[in-house]
Amino acid sequence: MFTKFLFCVFDRDHDGRLDRSDIVHMSSCLIDVAQFVYVLTIHMNDSPDIYADNILQKNDNNKNNQIDYFQQEDFINWCSTDSLIEELLALIFQICHVVLGLRPSTKQDEITIVKQFLRREQYPFFEAQPSVSSKTYHWINCNRSTSKPGSSWYLISMDWWLRWESSASLSSSTVNSTEPIGATIHKRNSFTKLNKLTNISDNKREPGDIDNSLLIDKNSTNNTRIINDDCVQLKLGLRRNIHFEMVPESLWLFLRKHYRCNGPAICRKVTNRKRINKPELDLYPLLIKIYRNQNLSPQQMQSIATNTTTNNNNSSHSMFFVYPLLNYVSASIFSSGSSSNSMSNNTQRHYLACLYFVSPYQTVRTLAEELSRKFGKSLDEIRIWIRYSEKVNTLAVSTHRIVNGVQSTATSSFIRACMAFCYITIPSLEHPLNKLQLYTLCAQTAYLNQSLSQGDGFFKMAITLLSDFPKQIEIDGKLVSSDKYLYESITNIMSTLVVVPDNPDAGVLYLAHGLNNVINQMKCFDDTSETRAMLAMNMLCLLSTQIQTFLPYHVLKVESNDTLYGNDESFLNEIHQRLSRICEQIIQMLKDLANTNPKRQSTLALEFFNRLIAHGDLNQPKCIKFAVNLWNLAQKSLNPDAQKLAKRILNHIEARSVHDKSFKRLSELILGNINDTSQSSSLSNFT
CATH class of the missing domain: 1.10.238.10 (EF-hand)
Structure with missing residues (x-):
């Protein structure tokens, strides 16, 4: 027929x-x-x-x-x-059943049709054909709708799939004997595995409803509505043929005609692995959260304000406002201190509506069109908003990881857009420490993605913020001194500046120079605080690192100052001059502490000594003399913690002295083995 x-x-x-x-x-x-x-x-x-x-x-x-x-x-x-x-x-026989909807006459026919259809559609994902040229293979993949980027595949739990395979007691030999594709396509047989997992009576039972609950991350779906099959979050570490089987959309619709689905369906999109010219299923795409506006009554807003107060007591980083990604539409800001009397009768609030996955092939336009269809709104009514707390930097870093640091025009534009969005939105934050940390993080992300001008811009904003930083900040609902947090944040900035290349139009280490000037002028440090002196010592470490022929670390595809300057004499002279000025500042700080706080003087002298032996040239007589004077000064009034540090430093010196003559000389001097009349603990001898 x-x-x-x-x-x-x-x-x-x-x-x-x-x-x-x-x-x-x-x-x-x-x-x-x-x-x-x-x-x-x-x-x-x-x-x-x-x-x-x-x-x-x-x-x-x-x-x-x-x-x-x-x-x-x-x-x-x-x-x-x-x-x-x-x-x-x-x-034709398969298409009549799978596409046109004919019902197979027997269960055995159903399984045979599905398996033959599936083997063919899965071939570009898992099989290779050595005899076929890459050009032909690429043409076949591009002309097959199920392997094109963006096409949909559905996941089915392996537990249900094995029950379905065994429902007709179909042996593997029967399937292979009716398979027209023959030896060109091979798929791992699951019946051996099935026999180990189930007994004979289980093999004859009906598969029942499709249940994918074993694949779903239950913590992600408890309180959030899922609007699309591809917005279901999966457990980590899932693998095909072990945890799930994947079927194209047409085959999923065929199975759904005969079996109900208990719970959400799980859909994933196809992406293309460019390096090996092979499609793959994007099991774990980027997750974003969709918020919607809602008009709330004063009573509802009062309830929200009460809950906000509770949440703020638990976390200092709770923020109840959002920022627009498109059109930069302003959003309402709600704080725990708002009074219900000051609220309008119809106040807008953004609330979490659903989850949504963004795959690498998807654009903001397609996302807006998708939301327009899902929520029944016109495209003109759709505004895409994003809360900064969702970490735009994560998108930029994820993009960097996906492309392995090799940026195309499209990915570079996307990353610049992310960084521009951060640059615009960070000033709206109220907590100064959050702003400082985010500026630093964004600068590091920009440098990682070779966006040097944006990285410099973020650091300029961070340095400007430091000039007016408050003495006290709120942490966990309490006002505390900002010294500790400033020291950690500024040191983090310095560690990044090690690899930041200079702007040819701005001068030698202009960011480090500006940071040092701000540290000297910061009013948030008390006279009794040692933070300013410690930061000055860290600046010495930063500058001395720049003198090295090769920097200790680099950012991929970013040429740092060791490449730009090399051993340029004018560059080295400029660094030495700055080192001398900073040393003079630290010595003056130690002198000022001589009468007011001798213990703090000894502690800072020990910290200075520790950095000097790590970064200084102890082969120079002046340097080793200076180090001995610092050591003698540090021994005057050490507290117990500083004494432990001094002991560890001394052990380090003794270990280095075995192979390093300069450390051997230093060890002899500080232990008093040589009667060196030139050494003195007087600060007047510091040069």
Whole structure:
């Protein structure tokens, strides 16, 4: 019946026979079928004309090669000998059931149809064909809708899949014997695994409803509505053939006609692995949260304000406002101190509406169109908002990781947009420490993605913020001194400045120079605070690192100052001059503490000594003399913690002295083994 149907299809002029033009057209179609079903060794290199000549030669009535047409009987006889016709008939049989909706006559037919259909569609993801050129393989993948980027595949729990496979007691040999794709496509048989997991009675039971609960991260769906099948969060570490099977959308719809789905369906999109020219399923795309506006009554707002107070007591980073990503529409800001009397009758509030996944191929435009369809709103009504607390930097860093640091025009533009958004929104934050930390983080993210000008801009904003930093900040609902947090944040900035290249138009280490000037002028440090002196010592470490021929670390594809300057004499002279000035500042701070706080003087002298032996040139007589004077000063009034530090430093010096003559000399001097009359603890000898 099917062969007669095919004869009518290929008889384009309906004259009751297939002439040579019809057979050439049929040959072209069969070659396409061979590529579509991955039977790539059959007539792969034949042209339709050569294939048509081979077909005509097989006509039993064409003994003298004078007949260039097929009668219906000739065509039917030939179909029984050609393997591609069998592939075409099997393909039509599958499409009639999977696409057109015919119900299989038996459970065994259902499983055979699904497995043959699935093997073919999964082939670009998991199989390789050494005999096929990469160009041909790429053409096949690009012309197959299920392997194109953006196409949808559904996940099915392996637990249900194994029960479904065994529901007809179908043996692996039965499946393979009816499989037309044969040896060109291989899939791991799950029946051996099934026999280990289930007994005979389990194999004969019905699979029941499709249940994917074992794949879903339950913590992510407790309080958040899911608006789309591809917005279901999965457990980490899931693997195909172990935890799930993947089926294309058409096959999922076919199965859903016969089996109910208990719980949400799980859909994932296809992305393309460019380096190996192979598609893959994006199991863990980027997750964003969608917020909606809601008009609230004064009573509802009073309840929210009460809850806000409770939440703020638990976390100092709770922020109840959002920032617009498009059009920069201002959002309402709600704080715990707001009074219900000051609220309007219809106050807008942003609330978490649903989760949404953004795949690498998706744009903001497609996201807006998707939301427009899901929520039944026109595109003009859609505004995409983003809360800064959702960490835009994560998007930029994730992009850097996905492209392995090799930025294209599109990814560079995306990262610059992320950084620009951060630059605009950070000033709206109220907590100064949050602003300082975010400026630093954004600068580091910008440098990581080779966006040097944006990184410099963030550090300029951070340095400007330091000039007016308050003496006290609120941490966990309490006012505390900002010294400790400033020391950590500024030291973090300095560690980044090690690899930041200079701007040719701004001068040598202009960011470090500006940071040092601000540290000297900061009013938030008390006279009794040692933070300013400690930061000055850290600045010494930063500057001395710049003198090294090779910096201790680098950022990929960012040329730091060791590459830009090398051993440039003017650059080294400028660094030495700054080092001298900072040393003079620290010595003056130690002198000022001589009468007011000797213990603090000793502690700072020990810290200075520790940095000097780590970064100074102890082969220079002046340097080793200076180090000995600092050590003697530090021993005067050390507290218990400083004494422990001094002991660790001394052990380090003794260990280094075994292989380093300069440390051996220093060890002898500070231990008093040599009566060096030149050493003195007087600060007047510091130069």
